[in-house]
Amino acid sequence: MSSWILETEKLTKTLGGKAVVNDVKLQIGKGDIYGFLGPNGAGKTTTIRMLLGLAKPTHGSIRIFGKELRKERLAILRKVGSLVEYPSYYGHLSAEENLETVRRLLDVPRTRIGEVLDMVRLTSESKRPVKGFSLGMKQRLGIATALLGQPELLILDEPTNGLDPAGILEIRELIKRMPEELGVTVVVSSHLLSEMEQMATRVGIIAKGRMIFQDSIQSLQAKAPAKIRLGVSEPESAWRMLLSAGYQADWDRSRLTVNGANDHIAAAIVSSLVRHDFEVYRVEREGASLEHIFLDMTGGEGSL
Ligand SMILES: Nc1ncnc2c1ncn2[C@@H]1O[C@H](COP(=O)(O)OP(=O)(O)OP(=O)(O)O)[C@@H](O)[C@H]1O
Numbered sequence: 001m002s003s004w005i006l007e008t009e010k011l012t013k014t015l016g017g018k019a020v021v022n023d024v025k026l027q028i029g030k031g032d033i034y035g036f037l038g039p040n041g042a043g044k045t046t047t048i049r050m051l052l053g054l055a056k057p058t059h060g061s062i063r064i065f066g067k068e069l070r071k072e073r074l075a076i077l078r079k080v081g082s083l084v085e086y087p088s089y090y091g092h093l094s095a096e097e098n099l100e101t102v103r104r105l106l107d108v109p110r111t112r113i114g115e116v117l118d119m120v121r122l123t124s125e126s127k128r129p130v131k132g133f134s135l136g137m138k139q140r141l142g143i144a145t146a147l148l149g150q151p152e153l154l155i156l157d158e159p160t161n162g163l164d165p166a167g168i169l170e171i172r173e174l175i176k177r178m179p180e181e182l183g184v185t186v187v188v189s190s191h192l193l194s195e196m197e198q199m200a201t202r203v204g205i206i207a208k209g210r211m212i213f214q215d216s217i218q219s220l221q222a223k224a225p226a227k228i229r230l231g232v233s234e235p236e237s238a239w240r241m242l243l244s245a246g247y248q249a250d251w252d253r254s255r256l257t258v259n260g261a262n263d264h265i266a267a268a269i270v271s272s273l274v275r276h277d278f279e280v281y282r283v284e285r286e287g288a289s290l291e292h293i294f295l296d297m298t299g300g301e302g303s304l
């Protein structure tokens with residue numbers, strides 16, 4: 001028995017004679033927020049549709065909660081909530097009424113509606129017709145719907161697509177709370193690594209149908225060249241001091257940078273500068289390096 005809550009083996013989907021998902025091995029642990037990343041057309045939605053039993057794999061297998069999806073589809077999917085692409089609603093009905101239509105199908109207690117509305121912070125808007133909702137509110141209602149059946153696994157396909165920064169932040173904060181507060185494992189797809197960095201515990205990167213990286217977010221971050229840029233008083237003498245202290249510092253008359261500075265080393269550098277009476281105005285990680293890694297891995301097709 002494996003310890004993964006969701007696991008695929010050689011998962012493949014051929015569409016129009018092309019393998020749009022090719023030999024994919026997903027491994028998702030209980031309590032993970034799994035960031036499923038890839039540029040447009042990489043195969044994320046196709047994979048997710050197979051995980052939800054909405055599309056049939058051409059080859060390969062899917063195990064969820066330790067059971068074969070092919071054999072125990074209904075028992076498995078009862079404990080999976082999902083939001084794939086743009087959810088559809090009855091626009092003239094309120095959020096509460098829309099949830100009620102789904103609640104009846106799932107046969108969960110009526111009190112559950114208040115709970116999920118509260119979870120996605122829509123309680124105060126729950127009586128308004130959904131047609132007046134912003135895109136962010138609609139996405140939150142979609143997540144509320146996905147949570148109605150108290151799922152153990154929640155699968156969200158690009159839930160922040162098309163949202164403004166405030167909407168993105170709201171969804172991110174909501175997702176981050178889920179494993180702890182609801183005991184749910186979350187799979188969330190995105191083409192933005194920067195977004196995943198702020199919530200995922202584990203990431204899988206897919207490009208042209210193939211999985212090219214899968215591990216903890218920390219091990220992805222460890223691949224990023226750790227370079228920091230410093231804003232300090234008297235940068236030239238700060239540079240000499242850092243060099244003599246053994247750091248890989250560079251000074252080109254406008255920028256003071258240090259290579260090989262992970263968080264721990266960056267903290268030591270700052271405290272050393274302060275001890276030597278330099279004023280530190282700014283410490284920045286150089287050039288969103290994780291995005292660069294992502295672009296490298298995906299052959300330059302990633303979105304930023
Ligand atoms: N019915 C189909 N017939 C042929 N090719 C298809 C079909 N549906 C999808 N594809 C192709 O499969 C590939 C993967 O599509 P998919 O929607 O899974 O990508 P995605 O990673 O979700 O992309 P996006 O970020 O744009 O949502 C794309 O190249 C797409 O053109």
Ligand SMILES: [Mg+2]
Nearest residue numbers: 044045046157
């Ligand atoms: Mg998609």
